[in-house]
Amino acid sequence: MNGCQEPEKVVMVRYGELFLKSDPVMYHFIGILLRNIRKALETAGHSCRFESPRGRIFVYGEKPEEIAGIIARIFGIVDVSVCMRVEATPEALRDAAVALAISHVFAPCRFAVRAKRQTKTGMNSQQLGEFIGSVIYDAIPGLSVDLTNPEYELFAEVRDCGGFVYDARIPAPGGLPWGSQGRVFCLLSSGIDSPVASWLAMKRGCEVSHLHMDGGRWAGSDVLETAIENHRRLSLWCPGFDLQMIIVDTEPFYDRMQERHIPVRLRCVLCKRFMLRVAASLCGREGAQAILTGENLGQVASQTLANLAVIADATTVPVLRPLITYDKAETITLARKIGTFMEKQGDLACQAVPRMPATAAAGLAVRESEEKLGVDELLAIVLSQVRYVTARNGTIL
Ligand code: ATP
Ligand code: MG
Numbered sequence: 001m002n003g004c005q006e007p008e009k010v011v012m013v014r015y016g017e018l019f020l021k022s023d024p025v026m027y028h029f030i031g032i033l034l035r036n037i038r039k040a041l042e043t044a045g046h047s048c049r050f051e052s053p054r055g056r057i058f059v060y061g062e063k064p065e066e067i068a069g070i071i072a073r074i075f076g077i078v079d080v081s082v083c084m085r086v087e088a089t090p091e092a093l094r095d096a097a098v099a100l101a102i103s104h105v106f107a108p109c110r111f112a113v114r115a116k117r118q119t120k121t122g123m124n125s126q127q128l129g130e131f132i133g134s135v136i137y138d139a140i141p142g143l144s145v146d147l148t149n150p151e152y153e154l155f156a157e158v159r160d161c162g163g164f165v166y167d168a169r170i171p172a173p174g175g176l177p178w179g180s181q182g183r184v185f186c187l188l189s190s191g192i193d194s195p196v197a198s199w200l201a202m203k204r205g206c207e208v209s210h211l212h213m214d215g216g217r218w219a220g221s222d223v224l225e226t227a228i229e230n231h232r233r234l235s236l237w238c239p240g241f242d243l244q245m246i247i248v249d250t251e252p253f254y255d256r257m258q259e260r261h262i263p264v265r266l267r268c269v270l271c272k273r274f275m276l277r278v279a280a281s282l283c284g285r286e287g288a289q290a291i292l293t294g295e296n297l298g299q300v301a302s303q304t305l306a307n308l309a310v311i312a313d314a315t316t317v318p319v320l321r322p323l324i325t326y327d328k329a330e331t332i333t334l335a336r337k338i339g340t341f342m343e344k345q346g347d348l349a350c351q352a353v354p355r356m357p358a359t360a361a362a363g364l365a366v367r368e369s370e371e372k373l374g375v376d377e378l379l380a381i382v383l384s385q386v387r388y389v390t391a392r393n394g395t396i397l
Helices: 023-043 064-071 090-104 125-139 193-203 223-237 251-259 264-286 305-312 328-338 363-373 375-383
Strands: 008-015 049-051 056-060 077-086 109-117 143-145 152-159 162-166 170-174 183-187 207-214 243-249 290-292 386-392
Touching: 008 023, 008 064, 008 162, 023 049, 023 056, 023 064, 056 064, 064 077, 064 170, 077 090, 090 125, 090 152, 090 162, 109 125, 125 143, 125 152, 183 193, 183 264, 193 207, 193 223, 193 290, 193 328, 207 223, 207 264, 223 243, 223 386, 243 264, 243 375, 251 264, 251 363, 251 375, 264 290, 264 305, 264 363, 264 375, 363 375
Parallel strands: 109 143, 109 152, 183 207, 183 290, 207 243
Antiparallel strands: 008 056, 008 077, 049 056, 077 162, 077 170, 152 162, 243 386
């Protein structure tokens, strides 16, 4: 590129925690991250070119603002900027920086230039920042420099592959790339908690599949539809990938609890244990290594420490409960932020819930009830009629 050319726009991607790994692990994770970025952009119709020098990924394509918006939903990424790429000289950086500042700053305004140099020759970072800052200061009347609490920040980076200038960082979710930590099955309900649990597992790099138990006439009339809506919304967080949901018809389980006069107060614990059994059977079939739930300590009667232990005892597959220590308000705040919170809730009531559920169900009583129920036979019945719902990029396919 020569100095007379128009600066080229490029999307700069920063990843956080991946950079802390040893080199082979980091390159492995960056490979997965690049695959995920490619997939997200391809399915959105963008054909792009990539560069991945140490510490950054650069994406070149038409409509860089749109590209940056898509990338900002990808796990493993800390933030994204649309940059001007110029020659890696102080003069070229200065010219691009002044042009950017003139178009974005309205005086009076406190501003700061943050410069960073990867190369060791020439000006150091501080000198480069001062050099660019003084020219901006002269070019726009009414500015003041404030390095501690600026209203406008401009970033200039000198790297081996070029010079980069930008003034906005779009926050991305952080975490680890989708698919870098294996597959989990998330028990997804129509509620607020389990979608947040699913999101948190995705954020830590798990490839998530959803599992919903459709209680039929025992579930509120809007439960199934709302659970599918949760599934659809969560698919926006693994752009380009198919998000699978398995729906299992568990009406026979509730019917039988009634027919065989199972103690009503044990229903919630029995129900959750049955869900774990279904999930555990499907884990083997679908290659998942753990089960994930939105359970929380003390939120409802079935979620006492004693009950959680009896519930988890239904399977040897690890059960992950990322929300175990969250306050409801914290979960709701996160649900709003990730877009799974629904203001309008329909009929989501479970018809099987007793007025006084057991808060410390005895393991022995639970196992006796399961024998009476014939859980193994029920498991075979419900697993014989599962259906799949696939979502991609916020659309049910
Ligand atoms: P949530 O906890 O997701 O807000 P909820 O409050 O309706 O939903 P709970 O009774 O708290 O459900 O259930 C605890 C956990 O059990 C849920 O977080 C979810 O992981 C799982 N779960 C509950 N109902 C279902 C269902 N119908 N299908 C699949 N998983 C479910
Ligand atoms: Mg709950």
